[in-house]
Amino acid sequence: MAVFRRRYGASPLHLLLVLASFALAAYAGVRLLKGDTLGVALWFVGAALVHDLVLLPLYAVTDRAAQRLFREIPGQRPPRPSVNYVRVPVFVSALLLLVWWPLILGQVDRYTAYTGLPADGFLGRWLLITAALFVASAATLVVRRWRESAPRRRAARRQRRARRPAK
Template sequence: MARFVRWYGSGPLHLLVLIASFALTGYAMVRLFAVQPWEVAIWFVGAAVLHDLILLPLYSLADLSALSVLRHRTSDGPTVPWINHLRVPAFLSGLLLLVWFPLVFRLAAPYPGDTGLSDSVYLGRWLAITGVLFAGSAVAFALRLRRIRRAGRHEDESRAATGRGTTP
């Protein structure tokens, strides 16, 4: 087993899940290309161009900006890596907007017969979901920071009680 992990870089379960995901992707592509080959090919090329030429530079710039703004902040206590608490809700909110932008920005032909909703509710709901995602991430960050600070305080108290860590 150790030889396999050294050779592959991870465990056999990882390899099994990777093979299963490639099989599922291959099955979906065969089914899609059988029905609408040109539309699917155009969609894949368009998605790759949109991601690589437009979205990747934009979210890389946003990530670098967030890192540079908060990098020079000094802290006197234990720190918690905070950037993923910002990245994850931003990614999920952006993904929801990317999928639903015609409805959020009222660019789609309204179809209240299909959904039972007017097209005026989607922007508010996307903003509410975005707010909940960021609020949940902030709560998770605060709980994580509290746990780390509490562990650091207990360590300081035990050092003070034993006399270690103090300068003469």
């Protein structure tokens, strides 16, 4: 076991899981390409090009702008990455929008006929989820900053007690 771990770099279970994931990906690829191979290949290449040529520069510029906006106080150690408290809810909200945009924007035909569910209300729910994500992120930031300042508050209390005249 030690020889395997030294040569492979991880446990045999890791190797088994990696091989199983490759097998699952191969199975999904075969099933996906079974119908319209050319259409799937064009969609895949198009998605890669749109991501690399349009989306990546767009969210790189947006991230740089957010980093400048949430710049930390110079000389403060260690720097606190406040921009992450905006990145995470934006990412999750954008991912939900990307996956559910036809329903969120109401651009669906026959949704109710196929599912028996109403197609309205998705925009409101997405906005509520987005608001909840930002509220949770802001609450996490406030709690973290409050905990970071706790040692300073305790030290200030000790100094005030030490300065009081004895009775």
